[in-house]
Amino acid sequence: MRLRGTAGRARAVTAAVLAACVVALSGAPALGSAVVPAAGPAGVPAPAAPSTDDLPLSVAITAVAPQVLEPGDDLTVTATLRNDGDEVVEQPRASVRIYRYRMSTREQVAAWADAGDSSPIGDVAATTTLDAPLGPGATTTVQVTVPAESIGLLRTEDAWGPRGITLDVGDGRSRVGLDRSYLLWDSADELPSAHVGVLSAVVGPATDPSVDDATDDAGDDAASGPSPSPSPSSDDATEQGGDTAGTDDRLTALTAAGGRLSKLLQATADHPFVSWAVDPALVDGAAAGTRADQAWLTALTGAAEDREVLRLPWADPDLAAVAHAGAADGTADLLALARGVASTSEADLWADADPVLWAADDVPDQVTAARAAQSDPGTPLVVGPDAMPARGSEAPSSPTTVDTTGGSVTALVPDPTLSDLLSDPATSQPGVTAATAAQRVLAETAVLARSDDARSTYVLATTPRDWQPSTAITQAQLAALGSAPWVETATVAEMLTAHAAGRADGDDAERAALPESQRTDTELTPAWVNALAAQWRSAGEFAAVVPDPAALLRGLDADLVAPLAVAWRDDPDGRATAINDAIAESQQRQSGLDVLLNEQFTVISSSAQISVAVSNELDQPARVRVELRPQKACLDTARSPVTEVAPNADTTVTMTLRASANCDVTVDVSLVSETGRQLATPQQFSARVAPTIESVGGIVAGVLLALLLAFGIWRTVRRGQTTRRGARVVRDATADGDATPPPAGAAPAPEHSPADRSAAAPPDRQDQP
Numbered sequence: 001m002r003l004r005g006t007a008g009r010a011r012a013v014t015a016a017v018l019a020a021c022v023v024a025l026s027g028a029p030a031l032g033s034a035v036v037p038a039a040g041p042a043g044v045p046a047p048a049a050p051s052t053d054d055l056p057l058s059v060a061i062t063a064v065a066p067q068v069l070e071p072g073d074d075l076t077v078t079a080t081l082r083n084d085g086d087e088v089v090e091q092p093r094a095s096v097r098i099y100r101y102r103m104s105t106r107e108q109v110a111a112w113a114d115a116g117d118s119s120p121i122g123d124v125a126a127t128t129t130l131d132a133p134l135g136p137g138a139t140t141t142v143q144v145t146v147p148a149e150s151i152g153l154l155r156t157e158d159a160w161g162p163r164g165i166t167l168d169v170g171d172g173r174s175r176v177g178l179d180r181s182y183l184l185w186d187s188a189d190e191l192p193s194a195h196v197g198v199l200s201a202v203v204g205p206a207t208d209p210s211v212d213d214a215t216d217d218a219g220d221d222a223a224s225g226p227s228p229s230p231s232p233s234s235d236d237a238t239e240q241g242g243d244t245a246g247t248d249d250r251l252t253a254l255t256a257a258g259g260r261l262s263k264l265l266q267a268t269a270d271h272p273f274v275s276w277a278v279d280p281a282l283v284d285g286a287a288a289g290t291r292a293d294q295a296w297l298t299a300l301t302g303a304a305e306d307r308e309v310l311r312l313p314w315a316d317p318d319l320a321a322v323a324h325a326g327a328a329d330g331t332a333d334l335l336a337l338a339r340g341v342a343s344t345s346e347a348d349l350w351a352d353a354d355p356v357l358w359a360a361d362d363v364p365d366q367v368t369a370a371r372a373a374q375s376d377p378g379t380p381l382v383v384g385p386d387a388m389p390a391r392g393s394e395a396p397s398s399p400t401t402v403d404t405t406g407g408s409v410t411a412l413v414p415d416p417t418l419s420d421l422l423s424d425p426a427t428s429q430p431g432v433t434a435a436t437a438a439q440r441v442l443a444e445t446a447v448l449a450r451s452d453d454a455r456s457t458y459v460l461a462t463t464p465r466d467w468q469p470s471t472a473i474t475q476a477q478l479a480a481l482g483s484a485p486w487v488e489t490a491t492v493a494e495m496l497t498a499h500a501a502g503r504a505d506g507d508d509a510e511r512a513a514l515p516e517s518q519r520t521d522t523e524l525t526p527a528w529v530n531a532l533a534a535q536w537r538s539a540g541e542f543a544a545v546v547p548d549p550a551a552l553l554r555g556l557d558a559d560l561v562a563p564l565a566v567a568w569r570d571d572p573d574g575r576a577t578a579i580n581d582a583i584a585e586s587q588q589r590q591s592g593l594d595v596l597l598n599e600q601f602t603v604i605s606s607s608a609q610i611s612v613a614v615s616n617e618l619d620q621p622a623r624v625r626v627e628l629r630p631q632k633a634c635l636d637t638a639r640s641p642v643t644e645v646a647p648n649a650d651t652t653v654t655m656t657l658r659a660s661a662n663c664d665v666t667v668d669v670s671l672v673s674e675t676g677r678q679l680a681t682p683q684q685f686s687a688r689v690a691p692t693i694e695s696v697g698g699i700v701a702g703v704l705l706a707l708l709l710a711f712g713i714w715r716t717v718r719r720g721q722t723t724r725r726g727a728r729v730v731r732d733a734t735a736d737g738d739a740t741p742p743p744a745g746a747a748p749a750p751e752h753s754p755a756d757r758s759a760a761a762p763p764d765r766q767d768q769p
Contacts, residue, residue, distance in 0.1 A: 056085025057092075057134070057169050057177030062141075063435050064165070067442060067480060068184045071155045075125075075146040078435075079167045079179060082139045089134040089171045094142040097122035098183060099164035100153060104450070106417060109443045112164045112180060113429045121166040121178065125150045142169075157188045161450060162443035179431060182439040184446060186485060193488040194449040195458040196481060197398070197495055198274045198422070199310075199382065199412070200264060201358060201465045202300070204282035205250040206567035206574065207315040209559045210581055251285050255296035260468050262296060267474035269303035271482055273489035276307065277356050277382070280341070281315040281562070283349060301349055308491040311353040313338035316465075317564035318360045319381075323371035324519055325529035334533055335375040338561045354493065356412075358382040358465075360523075360566040365515045370406030380496060381409050382462065385416035388511035398460035399499035400511055410496060413511070417444055418461035425473050434476035441477045442484055449486035456502060458495040465566065522569035528579055532560045535586040541677045542590040546620040552589065559585045592617040593624060593679045595671050596650070612653045612669060616645040624679060626653045627670040634663035635689050642674055659689040 063078035077096050083089055099122035103109050126146040134140060144167065153159060162182050169177035254261040261282075268274040286297035317338045339355065357372050362384020372381045380399070388400065388411065402411050417428070421441055425432045429440055448459060463469070481487055490498075539556055543549035559582045568575035596613035616622050622645050628637035636658045645651045665687050671680040 055175065055177050056083060056087065057089060058082040058084050058431075059167055059169055059177040059179040060431060060433050061167055061179045061181050061436050062433055064181055064183070064439055067438060067483075068186050068485065069151070070186050071151075071153075072148050074148050075151060075165075075183065076143060077146075077165065077167055077181075078141065078143045080139065080141050081134060081169060081177060083134045083136050085176075086136055088136065089169075089176055091171055092130040092134050092176070093127055093170055094130070094144050095124045095127040095168045095170070096144045096146050097166045097168055098125045098146070098152065099123075099166070102159070102161045102163060102185075103443065103447060104161070106444060106447050109162060109182075109440070109447060110417070112182070113440060115180070121168060121180075122164060123152075124168075125152070142167075153185050153187070155187045157190075160186050160188045160191065160446075162446045179436070181436045182443040184439065184442045191486045192449050192454050193486055194445050194451075194454050195488050195490040195495070195498075196418070196445060196448075197458065197460045197490045197492060198268075198271075198462075198478070198481070199414075199460060199492060200268055200274060200276055200463045200467065201279075201312075201316075202261070202264065202276045202282065203279040203312070203316050203465050203567065204254060204261065204285060205248065206565045206571060206578075207281045207285070207558075207562040208248065208574075208578060209555075209562050209585075210578075248285055248289060251282075252290050252292050255286065255289075256292045260466070263469050263471055264463075264467060265296065265299055265303065266471045267469040268478065269299065270475070271478040272303075272307045273482060273491075274307070274478065275310060275492050276304065277310045277312050277358060278350060278353075279312045279314070279316045280350075281558075281565075304350070308493060309350045309353045310356040310492060311350055312356060312358060313561075314341035314558065315561050315565045316358070316567070317561060318524060318566045318569070319357055319372060319375075320360050320364060320368045320519070321524040321526075321529055321564060323368040324517075324523065325526040325533075333536065334529070334561065334564065335371075337536060337557050338564070339376065341557050341561060355379045356382060356492070358566075359384070359387075360569065361520060363387045363515065365518045366404055366513075367517050369402050369409055369411070369514055370404035373402075373404050373407035373409035377407060378410075380412050380492070382412045382414075385414045385419045385462070387411070388413055388514060389416075391510045391512065397457050397495075397499065397502070399458065399495050401499075402514065410499065412460055412462075412492065412495070414462040415459045418459065419463070422461050422469075422474065422477060423463050423467060425470070425477070432473065434472045437473045438476040438480035441480050445481065445484055445487050456498075458490055458498055460492070460495065520569075522572065524564065524568070524575065529564070532563060532579065532582065535583055536560050539586050539589050541673070541675070542679060544675070544677075545593075545622045545624060545673045545679060546618060548620060552618070552620065556586060556589055591680075593622055593645075593671055595626065595669050595680060595683055597669060597683065597685055607659070608657050610655055610657055612640075612655065613650050614643065614645050614653055614671065615650045616647060619647050621646050622679075623674060625672050625674065626655060627672055628655060628657070629668040629670065630665050630687070631668065632663055632665040634661040635659055635665050635667070635687060637667075657687070662690050664688055 059079055059081055061077060061079045063076070065076045065078075066073060069075055075096070079094065081092070081094070099112070099120060103112065126144050128142060128144045130140065130142060153163070162184055165181050165183045167179050167181075168175060253259055256262060268276075283297065286293040286300075313335060315338060317335065319335070322334050355376060357376070357379055359368060359372075359381060361368075363386055364381075364383055369381065372379070381402075388402075398413055398415065400411050400413055402409050418441070420428045421437065421444070425437045425440075429436060432440075448454060448457070451457065482489065536557070539553055540549070543552045546552055563575055563578040563582055568578065594615045594617075596615055597610075610628075612626050614624060614626065623642050624645060625642055626640040630637060638656060640653050640655050643651060643653055666684050667687050668682050668684055670678060670682045672678055
């Protein structure tokens with residue numbers, strides 16, 4: 001007996017020594033006299049497909065109190081049991097089991113959540129037997145309390161951190177149900193901190209400017225684009241907002257009770273450390289919407305106090321679509337245009353908020369990143385959790401610098417696990433409840449806080465644009481983050497500041513590169529993007545002729561930006577309608593000026609004047625020119641001087657035509673700005689040019705005058721050949737004696753003057769005495 005007792009004591013000593021060795025290695029003592037397995041990766045449960053679906057009893061842990069357990073505290077686990085099987089559970093008993101290995105990596109935390117009932121589930125710490133059997137379909141609640149002395153964890157400074165717990169339900173010797181969660185042990189007086197931030201996108205449905213136009217035209221049934229979200233019934237709309245004519249039913253469906261935006265506000269409103277990236281177009285729509293929309297906006301505004309609010313470009317445009325449109329002139333202006341709409345929006349409550357860009361794709365390409373760097377230097381770009389995974393770091397800092405051909409851009413890279421836990425907790429942890437979701441978040445952040453670079457690491461969790469939060473689960477997760485002693489919440493601005501300081505010191509995590517270039521099928525095509533950009537440039541050139549261009553273009557920027565909204569990716573048909581409406585509106589804004597003229601005109605001289613009437617139907621005076629462009633060189637014109645046409649009036653402009661040859665010519669009449677931009681559709685008139693009519697008339701007149709002059713000279717000469725003028729000289733009868741008397745009836749010869757007589761006298765008579 002003595003030898004047997006000695007041997008027993010020896011075995012006990014050996015077991016104690018082994019247990020002490022294990023404790024020294026793992027930091028977790030054995031419960032009672034049980035031997036704790038050695039610490040290390042081999043002791044962590046390997047991932048296994050959950051097999052709890054094969055168990056007849058559904059177990060859901062609904063409370064773990066306290067969430068963070070300190071030495072000396074009792075642990076109480078509450079769960080709901082439901083018999084989904086066909087047989088009665090005769091003797092149900094519930095046990096809390098503690099897996100006493102501290103989880104040192106995030107992979108171990110995930111493995112515990114994914115393990116099935118066949119994986120290690122820990123040692124029994126406390127058991128409660130139910131009072132009655134549990135029949136098929138029956139539900140009951142069970143509560144198991146583990147006394148402080150049964151926790152069995154070390155109280156050293158380094159022993160703090162996450163462990164696994166399970167609620168195991170048995171019937172006799174059989175296991176009939178199981179659920180897993182985490183125990184957070186806080187045995188340290190001082191804990192390191194993990195900097196954690198949460199950013200949610202607050203965006204509405206695809207912006208449809210035609211809804212605003214319908215609001216302005218009361219009583220008109222304006223057709224809105226196809227709705228990607230269910231709309232409330234007419235009765236519901238009446239209860240929520242009264243008269244809904246001209247409002248966006250899609251938005252009301254989101255802001256009403258149970259809608260996506262309503263859930264987002266309920267889940268995050270009480271947690272001011274959650275940052276919001278708000279689409280100003282959503283604010284505009286809610287301000288002009290139904291009473292339900294306005295009530296939601298009022299609640300959002302109140303919850304925004306003492307909270308970081310970031311401003312997305314107006315209508316949340318698709319950055320990738322703009323980037324892939326290429327280097328066409330004006331494509332970059334669309335993003336600037338979207339920012340401009342936000343800064344001048346009458347309903348925008350956060351016009352001075354810091355800007356942020358949010359990629360439409362989880363993994364944007366380098367072309368998109370380059371456009372982000374070019375569009376607004378210094379503005380961060382939010383990417384998806386799967387973009388640029390870190391290499392060799394347990395907790396990579398969220399902001400990272402991406403070098404592109406367009407410059408450097410700071411990318412906010414969300415933590416995949418925390419983002420998934422917030423966005424879709426059911427996928428990350430099967431059978432998740434508010435209690436187990438909170439404990440999982442605490443376990444993840446505890447591992448982050450224990451990492452060596454925790455103090456310089458900033459971890460960001462984001463939620464997607466279409467986030468449909470489970471209010472109870474999200475509130476529990478956020479409450480756990482806000483109260484965890486090892487979590488220090490941070491804003492995006494604080495993360496960017498810390499990143500800038502760390503980058504200056506050369507401290508930037510190594511990440512995988514973005515793909516070179518890739519497009520999605522639902523992305524707006526480059527042709528349409530460039531068409532929208534061209535419309536804005538054209539409208540700006542047209543508006544330059546009036547003294548107040550902004551008044552003429554008011555609202556057009558929103559019309560042209562709206563088709564770029566990311567939300568239109570889910571509704572390409574509606575987007576096509578929005579594009580056509582936007583282009584039609586732009587073209588309508590570029591009308592109101594015209595020219596009035598006769599369709600036919602005849603020029604019968606080398607120079608003639610023509611009058612052109614200019615009509616101005618705008619509410620502002622316009623400075624214009626009239627240009628005539630003949631299609632043949634036989635006619636030449638000049639540009640008219642700049643003429644100011646009064647609003648809602650007509651003005652006549654006189655121009656000179658110069659013809660150089662006979663022809664029939666078509667003349668194009670254009671109304672242009674001072675810079676030569678076409679202001680109206682060119683018109684035409686037909687001109688019959690005959691400048692030779694004027695020339696031939698002059699020639700004919702000259703010839704006739706010359707003929708008349710020649711005839712006059714000839715006639716004058718002919719009239720000078722008479723008997724008295726230009727006749728032959730005869731001798732004087734009295735002197736010669738042989739003169740013949742004039743015939744009877746002849747007129748007497750006129751008397752000659754002495755000179756004539758002297759000239760007519762024969763030479764021989766001059767010698768007579």
